[in-house]
Amino acid sequence: MLKIAYLGEKFHGFAKQPGLRTVEGDLLNALQKMGYHTKIYPASRTDKGVSALSNVIQIDLHKDICRMLTASVHDIWVYGYCTADVNPRHCTKHYIYFLPGVYDHKDLDVCCSLFSGKHDFSAFSKIDKGTKNTVREIDVFHEVKDNVVLVHFVGKSFLWEMIRRCITGMKKYLCGATSRRELENMLQQKKGQKVPPAPAENLLLADLQYDFSFLLDQFSLEKMRKEFHLRFEVHSVKKVMFDSLLSYLTP
């Protein structure tokens, strides 16, 4: 099994699609060029736009594959390896949603505790024909960095678009458009109005927890660190640039 990271904004999601750039497609291409023909079994098929620091794929190959793959793809880093022969989907997933804006801490606490625990998330998910059980148990908590709220979601399983739709519910509560009571009702009933999803670009699959660990590839880690630092710098500069532009426009 391999541990991988990627930046969602560059891809039309994880799963292979003809004519579109996807994470699976790029990895299969790179493997093919290296002479390998294999299937990829991922832990999580993230949607279009969603980033991952820690997704896991099951393929049948040797250890050097990490640096070889990392060196031959763009915006994807294959940085961990383990020989465990298990279904990568059996793990605890940790997602982080980056929500811009300044909110009251108490309101954020209320939001997180409302969505934490065991609920029927029908109103906060997209219909998926294969899914009959819409009850999930999750843990939700938050932290604040530089006027951005990091909303953490931890659970063994999530419904389709569930986190992004929970975020929309939270935003509605935070801006006063929906009451606590209304959200509680939506988290109980199977039928009712659906909440639309918040943008995928702000969602990160931060970690997958297994009861075994991965060997980390230092070459791939170092490449990832350098490239993340460059992007951090670009966004730091652009943030200040737009802040300045806005200050010049303020009468």
Next chain:
Amino acid sequence: MLKIAYLGEKFHGFAKQPGLRTVEGDLLNALQKMGYHTKIYPASRTDKGVSALSNVIQIDLHKDICRMLTASVHDIWVYGYCTADVNPRHCTKHYIYFLPGVYDHKDLDVCCSLFSGKHDFSAFSKIDKGTKNTVREIDVFHEVKDNVVLVHFVGKSFLWEMIRRCITGMKKYLCGATSRRELENMLQQKKGQKVPPAPAENLLLADLQYDFSFLLDQFSLEKMRKEFHLRFEVHSVKKVMFDSLLSYLTP
């Protein structure tokens, strides 16, 4: 004359080029669709990648053109209007270079005072066959916002790539690769090694100063404010996301 803003990362520079997206090209297209056939005379033909909050173009049209043009182009805002019939190039230009990193204030002061004043900027410009006089008089000063240094350049005329090459000179001094004496020498002699340019994406044409003023179009200003705010939010979120990614990777 019209006052315009645009985001450099979206364009292959100001000047029209066949097959490439440019600011002049997009404006001419939009004007043509509206039934106008006119030439555009800009105050500054900014290079590929350079943004502008305040460039000025001279065209022969009526006042409503501002909102009509702003509504029909992307990443460009036409927001100011005046009837002065002068060459738009005759003005004082104010550029800002956004330099990421934390530097000593005294060192930054030394940099700015070194480049301020009247110098021969041959070593800090690209050869342009039409330019014989390479002496320019400029004013350089700095401010710091959120770990980014804003280096302000004010002058009546600049050589090709002069600001971006001055920034490279400053970076070399700030990291200790070039001494104050070496920079002083380079600012005196006509011949010698050229300094390469720093990235265009961090350079902004912030203002053009004339001895008359522009009528501002509120529709265009409001559209610009909203769109800048959205981009500010995107970069705020991405900055925090990459900061978090890096913190998870730090052993």
